[in-house]
Amino acid sequence: MSAFLQIGQLNKVYHSQREPLYALKDVSLDIEEGEFVSIVGPSGCGKSTLLKCVAGLEPISSGHLALQGDPIVGPPANMGVVFQRDLLLDWRTILDNVLIAAEFHDLDRADFEERARSVLNLFGLGAFAHRYPWELSGGMRQRASICRALLVDPQLLLMDEPFGALDALTRAYLQQELHRIWQAEGITMILVTHDVEEAIYLGDRVVVMEPRPGRIRRILPVPLAHPRDRAALGFARVKDDVLQEFTGRLADLAEAPIKRDAAAQYTDRLPPKCGPLACANSCCRRPPRS
Numbered sequence: 001m002s003a004f005l006q007i008g009q010l011n012k013v014y015h016s017q018r019e020p021l022y023a024l025k026d027v028s029l030d031i032e033e034g035e036f037v038s039i040v041g042p043s044g045c046g047k048s049t050l051l052k053c054v055a056g057l058e059p060i061s062s063g064h065l066a067l068q069g070d071p072i073v074g075p076p077a078n079m080g081v082v083f084q085r086d087l088l089l090d091w092r093t094i095l096d097n098v099l100i101a102a103e104f105h106d107l108d109r110a111d112f113e114e115r116a117r118s119v120l121n122l123f124g125l126g127a128f129a130h131r132y133p134w135e136l137s138g139g140m141r142q143r144a145s146i147c148r149a150l151l152v153d154p155q156l157l158l159m160d161e162p163f164g165a166l167d168a169l170t171r172a173y174l175q176q177e178l179h180r181i182w183q184a185e186g187i188t189m190i191l192v193t194h195d196v197e198e199a200i201y202l203g204d205r206v207v208v209m210e211p212r213p214g215r216i217r218r219i220l221p222v223p224l225a226h227p228r229d230r231a232a233l234g235f236a237r238v239k240d241d242v243l244q245e246f247t248g249r250l251a252d253l254a255e256a257p258i259k260r261d262a263a264a265q266y267t268d269r270l271p272p273k274c275g276p277l278a279c280a281n282s283c284c285r286r287p288p289r290s
Contacts, residue, residue: 002066002069003030003031003032004031004032004033004034004035004067004068004155004156004188005029005030005031005054005066005067005156005188005190006030006064006065006066006067006069007027007028007029007030007031007050007054007063007064007065008028008063008064008065009026009027009028009062009063009064010024010026010027010028010050010053010060010062010063010064010065011024011025011026011027011060011061011062011063012024012046012049012050012053012058012060012061012214013061013062022213022214023046023049023213023214024046024049024050024053024213024214024215025213025214025215026063026215027046027050027063027214027215027216028216029207029216029219031188031190032188033155033188034186034187034188035188035189035204035205036182036188036189036191036202036203036204037189037190037191037203037204037205037206037207038190038191038192038193038198038199038200038202038203038205038206038207039051039190039191039192039193039199039206039207039209040192040193040194040195040196040199040206040207040208040209040242041208041209041210041211041214041217042210042211042246043194043211044211044212044214045209045210045211045214046209046211046213046214046215047160047192047209047214048160048161048192049214050192050209050214051081051158051160051190051192053065053072054067054072054158054190055075055079055081055158056072056073056074056075056076056079057075057081059073067079067156068155076156077105077152078152078154078155078156079154079155079156079157079158080101080148080149080150080151080152080154080156080157080158081149081157081158081159081160082142082145082146082149082157082158082159082160082162083145083160083161083162084160084161084162084164084165085165086133086138086141086142086144086145087145088133088141088144088145089133090132090133090134091132092132092133093129093130093131093132094120094125094128094129094130094131094132094133094136094144095113095116095117095120095129095130097133097144097148098116098119098120098144098147098148098151099112099113099116099151100148101148101149101151101152102116102151102152105152107152112151112152115151115153116129116147116151117129119147119150119151120144120147122147122181123143123144123146123147123177124143125140125143125144125147128140137170138165138166138167138170139166139167139170139173139174142162142163142166142174143174143177145162146162146174146178146181150181150185150187154187155187155188156187156188156189156190157187157188157189157190158189158190159189159190159191159192160192161192161193161194162174162191163175163193163195163198164193164194164195171198175198175201175202178202179201179202179226179227182202183226189202191203196239196242196243197230197239199242200222200224200228200235200238200239200242201228201230201235203222204221204222205219205220205221205222206219206220206222206238206242207219207220208220208242208245208246217245218245220238220241220242220245222238223238224238
């Protein structure tokens with residue numbers, strides 16, 4: 001039986017006049033239905049690009065990408081996406097912002113209004129349905145954006161740093177809320193984050209990616225029961241394993257040869273023992289004024 005989401009030998013290449021740039025290279029990952037997968041990695045490793053490909057917002061260059069056996073060639077109807085910015089429209093009420101998801105899929109707004117109110121109540125925003133985004137705090141706005149993604153009852157929820165701009169207390173609260181929704185609804189979730197603790201707290205597995213080119217370095221299971229205690233010894237051990245992958249990759253990058261750039265080529269054309277800045281040798285001295 002095939003996995004709920006299949007990613008096989010996926011490549012995403014940006015072509016330029018000089019040489020192809022691999023944002024993603026040979027990425028393979030199978031995700032089962034109802035699983036929560038966290039993706040971490042340094043900036044530039046292709047985490048967000050991978051999420052956009054899965055969301056159908058970026059075409060892949062080659063490889064296999066399928067949801068429930070169907071190739072992903074555009075945004076699937078049974079998928080929700082949450083970005084780092086809430087992207088709410090300031091001239092629409094919170095309820096109207098949530099109902100945008102129904103409009104996007106050409107669904108009857110009236111059929112989803114009760115569902116929208118139910119989801120807002122689930123996240124403690126029922127009393128703010130007729131308020132405007134500029135009247136709400138950052139955490140409340142982000143909760144509203146999650147409600148919008150959940151409106152059409154998605155089977156897959158993609159999140160790209162959804163809590164990255166929030167303070168620590170609000171972030172911890174929304175992590176708990178997201179975990180509660182995941183357990184109650186059984187939605188398959190993929191979270192891209194820079195926060196290793198967040199990845200471990202929420203994920204069944206943590207996918208560690210590396211840059212140049214963007215690819216999967218290692219996939220680590222999180223064998224911890226829910227609810228998880230960040231102060232527990234087992235949590236610390238998993239965190240050490242994930243951080244070790246980061247440390248190893250940084251060491252690899254430090255030892256890797258650096259491509260010659262224009263400045264280095266210019267330096268090679270200077271006389272021996274000279275650099276781009278003037279030196280004390282006669283070759284770099286200006287002749288005295290007459």
